[in-house]
Amino acid sequence: MTACGGKETSGAQETSGGKETSGSSAAAESKETKEVSLGLSAPLTGNSAQYGESFRNAMKMAIDEFNAKGGAVKVNLVEMDSKNDPKESANIAQKLVDNDNIVAVVGDFSSTTSMAASPIYQRSGLVQLSPTSSHPDFTSTGDYIFRNVPTQKIEGAFVADYAKELGYKKSAVIYIQNDWGIAAKENFEAKFKEAGGEVSNSLNFNPDTKDFNNILIKIRESGPDVIYLGAPYTESALIAQQSKKLGIKAGFIGTSILYSDQYIQLGGKDVEGTHLSSYFFPADPRPEVQKFVEAYKKTYSKDPDMFAALTYDSANMLLSIIEKGETSRKGIRDALAAMKDFPGITGKTSFNDIRNVEKDLAKLDVKDGQFTLYKKE
Incomplete structure (x- = not known):
């Protein structure tokens, strides 16, 4: 019933x-x-x-x-x-x-x-x-x-290594102010710095924020070559759109939370080229x-x-x-x-003694309006 x-x-x-x-x-x-x-x-x-x-x-x-x-x-x-x-x-x-x-x-x-x-x-x-x-x-x-x-300790480090593999040296970080967002930003930043990268900005926003211009103006002034998106697809798509309007040339990279068709539908051409991680891809043979x-x-x-x-x-x-x-x-x-x-x-x-798991991650890109497996050129 x-x-x-x-x-x-x-x-x-x-x-x-x-x-x-x-x-x-x-x-x-x-x-x-x-x-x-x-x-x-x-x-x-x-x-x-x-x-x-x-x-x-x-x-x-x-x-x-x-x-x-x-x-x-x-x-x-x-x-x-x-x-x-x-x-x-x-x-x-x-x-x-x-x-x-x-x-x-x-x-x-x-x-x-x-x-x-x-x-x-x-x-x-x-x-x-x-x-x-x-x-x-x-x-x-x-x-x-x-x-x-x-955990984000694993995924954050994976995304940081992905950013370094792509040649990014200076990253700004935008993250949602909640437990997940804080963990996502901390683990990405730690590994990115450990690998020799520079974090130019680390800026947070409250859930349901729609206007990111104040954050993005600060990022534009610092001149990063990539922006780490520690946020769900809705906010991340808005960040991408508003950053392009401000003339920011940096690329975007984030975790598997971006892996939603809504990210592409909401962001359109402004999210083209985004890099992200995922634990699943439908084209897996x-x-x-x-x-x-x-x-x-x-x-x-x-x-x-x-x-x-x-x-x-x-x-x-x-x-x-x-x-x-x-x-x-x-x-x-x-x-x-x-x-x-x-x-x-x-x-x-398999679950370990604290009920956590380990899984392999894949590297994805947004290319021609769809998610694709990353191919090293």
Whole structure:
């Protein structure tokens, strides 16, 4: 049934009238079938809704595929809109932990939003598995908190090395003033300086800022050859547009948070040439990746992005545990902590003793209005 103000679905079909529904009638369900739910906390509306849409699409697809196998356990989805707001994610966490049918939660998107909810999940003994929270401190809340992406310490250093490989020597840094943005800028700057680079400016902005001219005027005066974008795609696209209007010639480089079609659609020609990192690329020739891409495109009429891929793997890790008959909250936690070399589309995944993972990163560029793999000239 619809739980706690969230929207509960069984596969791709939503509930109505407060009762759970599925692809077949309740009478046709086997009396031996057990039902449990996975929670999803994600920004389904607001400036980060593109990320939330990828989360939801991937979760629904993974659960549909699981239920189609007709096993002894049927899994429903309870999806809730955090709006990428820490207060909202904390409220959602309390509602989800109070729903006894929920055995684990996937989410949230940003580190700040995820970390606001983590103490609630930890105190209640409910797994929180974030596909994308990369702040180094995220999993330190406790042993029920997991991530399916490496920390900014790893990605920040990777992007700094990428910048040096491209020949950039002087970087300005613009970052969003939140937990993720601070971690992103600190780790990029540390590695860039270590490699001999100069950071000319390190300037922050508050969430929902639209006018970056004051920041960019200061950057124009310092004359960097590249600007590191420690910000989501919406703000980064605005920064790119406004910098071009001010005559700034510097290039742009950033993390995988920029890997969204919305970045290109919003920024247009002004984001051309942007360099970024990613843990997934749809053109990866591995059979499991191409099978996922084909299925996603068939269902949603577009390519999956990195955020969909990481969420799909996160959901499938939990579903693989449920498939083996484990449906208790503690049992799922223990099985997830012990997981080794899970064969996902973003690579093999194992959790270390602090529930972090390691994955390979790819270098991408925006070329001719689309993301492409970087090719060294």
